[in-house]
Amino acid sequence: MVPHLITALNGPINELEQRILESMPAIERWFRLEWMEHTPPFYSSVDIRNAGFKLAPVDTNLFPGGFNNLNPETLPLAVQAAMAAIEKICPEAKNLLLVPEAHTRNTFYLANIATLVRIFNQAGLNVRLGSLDPAITGPTQLALADGGSLTLEPLQRTRGRLGLKDFDPCTILLNDDLSAGIPAVLQNLHEQYLLPPLHAGWALRRKHQHFKAYEEVAKKFAKLMGMDPWLINPMFSHLDGLDFASGEGLDALQTQTDALLTKVRRKYKEYGINEKPFVIVKADTGSQGRCITTVRDAKDLETLGLKRGDQACRLPDGQPVNAVLIQEGVATYERVNEAVAEPVVYMMDRYVVGGFYRVHAERGVDENLNAPGSSYVPLAFAESTQLPRPGAKPGASAPNRFYMYGVIARLAMLAASYELEATDPDAEVYA
Amino acid sequence: MVPHLITALNGPINELEQRILESMPAIERWFRLEWMEHTPPFYSSVDIRNAGFKLAPVDTNLFPGGFNNLNPETLPLAVQAAMAAIEKICPEAKNLLLVPEAHTRNTFYLANIATLVRIFNQAGLNVRLGSLDPAITGPTQLALADGGSLTLEPLQRTRGRLGLKDFDPCTILLNDDLSAGIPAVLQNLHEQYLLPPLHAGWALRRKHQHFKAYEEVAKKFAKLMGMDPWLINPMFSHLDGLDFASGEGLDALQTQTDALLTKVRRKYKEYGINEKPFVIVKADTGSQGRCITTVRDAKDLETLGLKRGDQACRLPDGQPVNAVLIQEGVATYERVNEAVAEPVVYMMDRYVVGGFYRVHAERGVDENLNAPGSSYVPLAFAESTQLPRPGAKPGASAPNRFYMYGVIARLAMLAASYELEATDPDAEVYA
Structure with missing residues (x-):
């Protein structure tokens, strides 16, 4: 199509x-x-x-989660790229430990994981799935929409290494964006490749x-x-130390939003663009699509969603937003x-x-x-x-x-x- | 399709x-x-x-010559592979000199060259075509079947390097299989990458x-x-020093053909294959599809094409076949x-x-x-x-x-x- x-x-x-x-x-x-x-x-x-x-x-x-949405006919490109990647990181590797999102069980996401398993399998690795979910205490089958299934296994941590029962990987591939924090089991792994690195996760990014x-x-x-x-x-600016509940930092947010809108307006004028500029105010960290607001006038911030952030808009780790990115809307x-x-x-x-x-x-x-x-x-x-x-x-x-x-x-x-x-x-x- | x-x-x-x-x-x-x-x-x-x-x-x-026969939808795989190859050989390269077959002007072959140009262009190289044909003394346009065209240019050789006018490549990619010998212009190039190397060509291979x-x-x-x-x-054997004109070596050819047929027959018996074994006798060097004979009985060699090799079967360099590969037919x-x-x-x-x-x-x-x-x-x-x-x-x-x-x-x-x-x-x- x-x-x-x-x-x-x-x-x-x-x-x-x-x-x-x-x-x-x-x-x-x-x-x-x-x-x-x-x-x-x-x-x-x-x-x-x-x-x-x-x-x-x-x-x-x-931590892309939509490999299942790619056209299956393009998968050979992913296989070839995976071969090139593995060759550089760990050419002798036999095993890859894939760590999916801890709590997502929807079948679309599971199809993403199944696609990744297929890609790395075809690139020459035995792939098994280790779960960050403490409820997974033994091999657990999850049904896929296409009739297949995936098996999640509990992670096994030794002092220096992370693996599964009878499975010692050279590389651990994370597909959890760590927006709920960095689990202890992933910390201080110095003998294996942990990819992406922990600071690529939303706990720190x-x-x-x-x-x-x-x-x-x-x-x-x-x-x-x-x-x-x-x-x-x-264009963008950013702001820390916000507290939507007490209103702390809101003035600064309005000022910065206004300044950015002015900059965008100037650019629109330069290019003769007859449109009303807008900015997007969003959590500076990963929000899985939540806490994202379109603002056309800094005054709107008082009535818009983020103002109500303390009730409606919680980050994936349960915390309110206290830092935002103010980004030119495109x-x-x-x-x-x-x-x-x-x-x-x-x-x-x-x-x-x-x-x-x-x-x-x-x-x-x-x-x-x-x-x-x-x-x-x-x-x-x-x-x-x-x-x-x-x-x-x-x-x-x-x-x-x-x-x-x-x-x-x-x-x-x-x-x-x-x-x-x-x-x-x-x-x-x-x- | x-x-x-x-x-x-x-x-x-x-x-x-x-x-x-x-x-x-x-x-x-x-x-x-x-x-x-x-x-x-x-x-x-x-x-x-x-x-x-x-x-x-x-x-x-x-020196594959049929890239035009690949499904265009698979070309991104070739582009990606070309990127990986260039990165290893000459990552800083801007220019690639492609040297097509010296005398082939058929549009299928030109389409192969056009496809290679496209692949390397998309992989990030300026590609120009240098001709081994001494008749090419200035830029020469050749029409493609799809309405496009290719430009052949005369090669320019300095002591250490090969290029074109105002074009100094890092890598020279040969698509001529050198079955007519190694042109002097390609010899002793030690400052550039010449790929495949000369000993991959049929002059030596x-x-x-x-x-x-x-x-x-x-x-x-x-x-x-x-x-x-x-x-x-x-399975195979090979034989040098043949002279089909004088008959020299023909006895040995019959003996070796017979021996190989016997070995194949034994394997067929082991696997219960009810077919008549055959061998292929072909020039031990590149013959561009010529001088290839199917032999089911060593005695047939006397009447088959290779026997008439001195008249009918000349190698691309004009020489008669004097070395053959005797290969199990599949x-x-x-x-x-x-x-x-x-x-x-x-x-x-x-x-x-x-x-x-x-x-x-x-x-x-x-x-x-x-x-x-x-x-x-x-x-x-x-x-x-x-x-x-x-x-x-x-x-x-x-x-x-x-x-x-x-x-x-x-x-x-x-x-x-x-x-x-x-x-x-x-x-x-x-x-």
């Missing part, structure tokens, strides 16, 4: 698309050189918004650090392309079957391995789509990010559009690499 | 398929360990014959050395799988639309990137299909070698069959790696 795209066919994004296609070998070489200096995250997914005049990543997930790194990457890339980085970079003007859609690009190691549209029939172009009611439309393989068609009219070729999405998604992945280097608690500091 | 396969659904190959599928992680790990010690050829293609009771590579091409290496690989693999290597290994019992078919698997770096069926309506199951009149049916992506379906009935699932073909093809590729190490004229010898 090829999604029928309705996208802004004119404006700066088409120029960008053309410039990106013309520069393809230079762009790929630039990435190659970056990857000589930086290590890509093991896997990642990036939510992209295309406003026609601007194209930007709005969320970079280092902060969105503003990612977007700070992304800003740096976007500036470098924009220099290569001779363009304004704003075309691919959402509308998504893509539609699949008339519903608002945003592309999500999946990567493994340095490679784009697939993608899908997240579609939400009941949400607006300026709203978060990662919410109950969303559905997923896989990108068909013919629409692969790696099959651009040079020479096609800008904006008219889905493969070219997807190639551009793959480039933007890889910029965000590179930013995650910068971010994880900057936030690595074990990094050696030469001062 | 998914080829409708008619294949032997019973017998040892189905057991082998089942064993290969069950051992997938172990097999992939085994390859991973082999690639830690050995360097894969830059690209390769392997012709495979499936006789139902036996499955074997019969030809390993290190000998088939029996490949099959000697394949025998070694097949034995190792058979040990891993606990099976008889004969199931995947075509019939191909696959059919596409009722025509005899053999699978051809394409690889880049260590990865299977696609494949097709070579189909020849006018040839028999025991004949060479690489001959005028053959056609090509690409494997659909859903039938990818990397998407096996564990649990499907052996012999009943095309993806499982193709996964097995991908394994056998990679064994042949690994053998080519062993072969090139053993025949490397620059190898350091520790004696």
Whole structure:
């Protein structure tokens, strides 16, 4: 199924698309050189918004949970990327321990885990599943929607290593984003590869650090392309020490929101964009799609959802939001079957391995789509990010559009690499 | 288009398929360990014959010329593999010089070159074409069947480097198999990567050395799988110093052919195979599909084509055949639309990137299909070698069959790696 795209066919994004296609070998070489200096995250997914005049990543997930939404025909790309990744990390490995989200039992998520098992199996690893859920005390079968099943097993920790009964892995692959904190069982594992590293989890990770790194990457890339980085970079600021219950910090939030709206307004004026700017205020840490508010006027903050954060909006660890990212809103003007859609690009190691549209029939172009009611439309393989068609009219070729999405998604992945280097608690500091 | 396969659904190959599928992680790990010690050829293609009771590579091409026959939907796999290959060889490279066959101007071959250009372009290299044809003295456009064109340019050689006007490549990729000899312009290039190396070309390469290496690989693999290597290994012998014109060496050829037929007969008896064994006598060097004879009785050699070799069968360099490989014949019992078919698997770096069926309506199951009149049916992506379906009935699932073909093809590729190490004229010898 090829999604029928309705996208802004004119404006700066088409120029960008053309410039990106013309520069393809230079762009790929630039990435190659970056990857000589930086290590890509093991896997990642990036939510992209295309406003026609601007194209930007709005969320970079280092524990992607939608591999089941990829077109099955693109899985060989994931297998090949997994082979390349394993070869670098642990070429002699026989066993991979995959640790799924502790408490998610919905069949969509389980299908994601089943897909990951299949990918790593075909890449040459025995894969078993270790559960962070203390209720799992013995092998436990979970039914999949397709009639198959998965077996969760209790984790077994020795002083230095983590494994399962009769199963000693070289690498432990986490698919739990640690938004509920870092379980003791995962701490101080120095003999095995734990991927992604603990500081990639939401117990420690902060969105503003990612977007700070992304800003740096976007500036470098924009220099290569001779363009304004704003075309691919959402402006942002962030705020700590908020207390929505007592109202502490709310004034500062309004001030910063106002300042960001002013900056966006100025950019819109520069580009002659006749739209009302908006910002997204969201928890600075992982919120699994919760606590995300669209703000068009700083005064609205008083009446909007976040104001009621202490009741309605709790983070996954049960805590209220006390730090936020205030991010320039980027509308998504893509539609699949008339519903608002945003592309999500999946990567493994340095490679784009697939993608899908997240579609939400009941949400607006300026709203978060990662919410109950969303559905997923896989990108068909013919629409692969790696099959651009040079020479096609800008904006008219889905493969070219997807190639551009793959480039933007890889910029965000590179930013995650910068971010994880900057936030690595074990990094050696030469001062 | 998914080829409708008619294949032997019973017998040892189905057991082998089942064993290969069950051992997938172990097999992939085994390859991973082999690639830690050995360097894969830059690209390769392997012709495979499936006789139902036996499955074997019969030809390993290190200058594959049919990338245009791959399903376009599988090209992203080739792009990804090319990225991985470049990253290892010359990560900072901007330019790739591709050297096509010197004299081939047929549009199928040009489409192969156009596909390679596209793959390396998308992998991040500026690709230009340098011609070995001395008639090319300036940029020369060649029309493609799809309306596009390719530009050939004259090679420019300085003392240490090969390039084009204003084009200095890091890597030179040869797609000419050097069966007409090694042009001076390619000799003594020590500052650039010349891939494949000169000794991979038919000016120096000998088939029996490949099959000697394949025998070694097949034995190792058979040990891993606990099976008889004969199931995947075509027996062979070879003979030098033949002169078909004077008859010199013909007695020895008959004796060796007879001995090999006896060995095959013994194996058929062991496995209860009620078929008449045959051998293939072919030039020990590259013959571009020429000088290949099917022999069921050593006495037939007197009347068969090779006997007339001095008139009818000249090698691409114009020389008569004076060395032959005598190879156990493996019939191909696959059919596409009722025509005899053999699978051809394409690889880049260590990865299977696609494949097709070579189909020849006018040839028999025991004949060479690489001959005028053959056609090509690409494997659909859903039938990818990397998407096996564990649990499907052996012999009943095309993806499982193709996964097995991908394994056998990679064994042949690994053998080519062993072969090139053993025949490397620059190898350091520790004696």
